[in-house]
Amino acid sequence: xxxxxxxxxxxxxxxxxxxxxxxxxxxxEIRRAVTSTASIRVTGAFAELHIHGWTRDSxxxxxxxxxxxxxxxxxxxxxxxxxxxxxxxxTASGVPSGRLDxxxxxxxxxxxxxxxxxxxxxxxxxxxxxxxxGGSVHVAGSPHExxxxxxxxxxxxxxxxxWTRLKTASGDIVLTGGSDDAGLTTVSGTIRVTAGRFERxxxxxxxxAVDFAGDVERGGSLDIDxxxxxxxxxxxxxxxxxxxxASVAGTIENGITKRPAVPGREGRGQEIGFMTGGGGxxxxxxxxxxxxxxxxx
Amino acid sequence: xxxxxxxxIDLDRLGDSIDGRLSAEEQREVEMHLAxxxxxxxxxxxxxxLVGAARALPDEIEPPAGxxxxxxxxxxxxxxxxxxxxxxxxxxxxxxxxxxxxGVTALLLRRQAMVVRPPAPLGVANxxxxxxxxxxxxxxxxxxxxxxxxxxxxxxxxxxxxxTVAKVEASLRVIDLAxxxxxxxxxxxxxxxTLLDLLAGNYxxxxxxxRRANALLPST
Numbered sequence: 001x002x003x004x005x006x007x008x009x010x011x012x013x014x015x016x017x018x019x020x021x022x023x024x025x026x027x028x029e030i031r032r033a034v035t036s037t038a039s040i041r042v043t044g045a046f047a048e049l050h051i052h053g054w055t056r057d058s059x060x061x062x063x064x065x066x067x068x069x070x071x072x073x074x075x076x077x078x079x080x081x082x083x084x085x086x087x088x089x090x091t092a093s094g095v096p097s098g099r100l101d102x103x104x105x106x107x108x109x110x111x112x113x114x115x116x117x118x119x120x121x122x123x124x125x126x127x128x129x130x131x132x133x134g135g136s137v138h139v140a141g142s143p144h145e146x147x148x149x150x151x152x153x154x155x156x157x158x159x160x161x162x163w164t165r166l167k168t169a170s171g172d173i174v175l176t177g178g179s180d181d182a183g184l185t186t187v188s189g190t191i192r193v194t195a196g197r198f199e200r201x202x203x204x205x206x207x208x209a210v211d212f213a214g215d216v217e218r219g220g221s222l223d224i225d226x227x228x229x230x231x232x233x234x235x236x237x238x239x240x241x242x243x244x245x246a247s248v249a250g251t252i253e254n255g256i257t258k259r260p261a262v263p264g265r266e267g268r269g270q271e272i273g274f275m276t277g278g279g280g281x282x283x284x285x286x287x288x289x290x291x292x293x294x295x296x297x
Numbered sequence: 298x299x300x301x302x303x304x305x306i307d308l309d310r311l312g313d314s315i316d317g318r319l320s321a322e323e324q325r326e327v328e329m330h331l332a333x334x335x336x337x338x339x340x341x342x343x344x345x346x347l348v349g350a351a352r353a354l355p356d357e358i359e360p361p362a363g364x365x366x367x368x369x370x371x372x373x374x375x376x377x378x379x380x381x382x383x384x385x386x387x388x389x390x391x392x393x394x395x396x397x398x399x400g401v402t403a404l405l406l407r408r409q410a411m412v413v414r415p416p417a418p419l420g421v422a423n424x425x426x427x428x429x430x431x432x433x434x435x436x437x438x439x440x441x442x443x444x445x446x447x448x449x450x451x452x453x454x455x456x457x458x459x460x461t462v463a464k465v466e467a468s469l470r471v472i473d474l475a476x477x478x479x480x481x482x483x484x485x486x487x488x489x490x491t492l493l494d495l496l497a498g499n500y501x502x503x504x505x506x507x508r509r510a511n512a513l514l515p516s517t
Contacts, residue, residue: 115458115461131512133458133461133464133513134460134464149509151461151464151465151468151509152464167505167509169464169465169467169468169506169509170464170467170468185502185505187468187471187472187502187506188468188471204498204501204502206471206472206475206499206502207471207475225494225495225498227475227478227479227495227499228475246491248482248489248491248492248495249482265486265489265491266486286491286494286495287495288475288478288479288482288492288495289478
């Protein structure tokens with residue numbers, strides 16, 4: 001057999017295998033004029049959802065879904081522009097499949113929920129409420145309100161949402177940007193805040209490590225508590241803050257001032273309290289048995 | 298008289314024997330001695346009875362309602378006239394009581410130190426230690442919500458993907474272990490405010506996780 005024939009055969013085999021692995025797809029395309037603050041809800045078994053905030057007063061849903069999938073729903077009012085829409089994707093196998101692209105006015109409020117999925121959102125300034133079990137969520141931009149819940153899916157936010165709640169069971173959380181009011185919670189994932197200015201921030205973990213490198217407003221507050229998740233707190237030596245730090249059974253390493261930590265209650269664990277920059281922000285850190293490192297940046 | 302009869306087995310060793318903490322060879326030696334020494338065998342029997350009774354004690358004892366009023370009435374100061382004979386009887390009773398309570402406490406503490414319980418089943422508190430009232434009040438604050446959410450989840454768990462159930466259960470186990478550690482630490486230091494906060498925080502996370510797991514259930 002000639003070499004070119006062999007190549008052809010290999011390509012055909014690969015094509016046949018691919019067509020068996022991927023069910024036949026059909027296109028979805030829905031367009032409608034909507035208000036600038038429309039509420040859009042997309043739920044069901046989508047594997048990928050890409051949300052784009054734009055400056056037009058219309059919503060567009062495009063994508064491809066399995067031929068045998070049901071994609072039901074519609075816009076909420078018959079008048080135009082519509083104030084919202086609800087869509088639901090159901091696949092025959094129940095396994096998440098298909099990709100949807102959702103274009104909405106930037107100020108819209110989006111509510112999306114799937115099992116295991118990849119959700120990306122960018123350019124939304126209204127509200128995002130995203131819920132997955134596995135997969136990942138990535139948000140770029142600064143929505144006014146942002147809620148993300150996942151079980152083991154990773155959560156990444158590049159932006160400064162005014163109000164945000166990020167919750168996982170074992171998924172990692174990364175926030176690059178500040179918030180007026182932030183709540184980051186995990187059971188065993190890690191939480192990393194790489195930058196940003198915070199008015200109020202509360203970070204909670206059971207066993208996951210916490211690494212905070214943001215700034216806290218002068219009259220603001222930062223609360224961190226973990227059971228056994230190690231805590232790294234990276235702050236400027238000139239930050240206006242009052243520190244109250246304690247580990248019931250772990251150690252504290254202070255690299256922000258020269259003051260050493262002292263033994264805690266009944267001689268176990270360590271604690272330390274000090275002020276920098278004339279005081280201001282309340283920094284309150286508690287852990288049951290993890291070690292805490294206060295690092296200067 | 299054999300060597301075994303000459304050296305009786307001390308109380309600690311007898312306790313270790315009953316608790317099964319001796320090596321096979323040590324246990325064999327003890328058994329051999331008990332077979333020929335009536336005094337030690339009798340002590341072993343008494344100790345076994347005591348340990349059995351201690352095991353049967355509940356982990357926590359709530360006084361019956363109205364007990365405090367009754368107690369207050371009984372201990373209210375009253376004119377008492379005691380004869381010298383009464384005083385000596387009371388002193389003897391006090392000595393016996395102290396000895397008994399010290400013995401039982403020592404035994405219980407020895408037993409408690411070696412008890413390593415597996416993690417409690419989900420939603421069930423592990424109470425192998427005496428919790429201070431403040432910690433019990435935190436337990437009680439969350440017990441209702443945890444029970445209700447756990448029950449719903451247990452009833453409808455088949456409606457969830459098994460992989461999701463496994464993820465939820467793994468995280469609940471992590472939280473339960475943290476709760477258990479915090480409760481044990483509180484039993485040793487009931488007044489530590491940090492421990493109280495951490496315990497409450499762990500319960501919050503458990504309720505939150507259960508709530509989220511319930512939210513994953515298909516709506517009925």
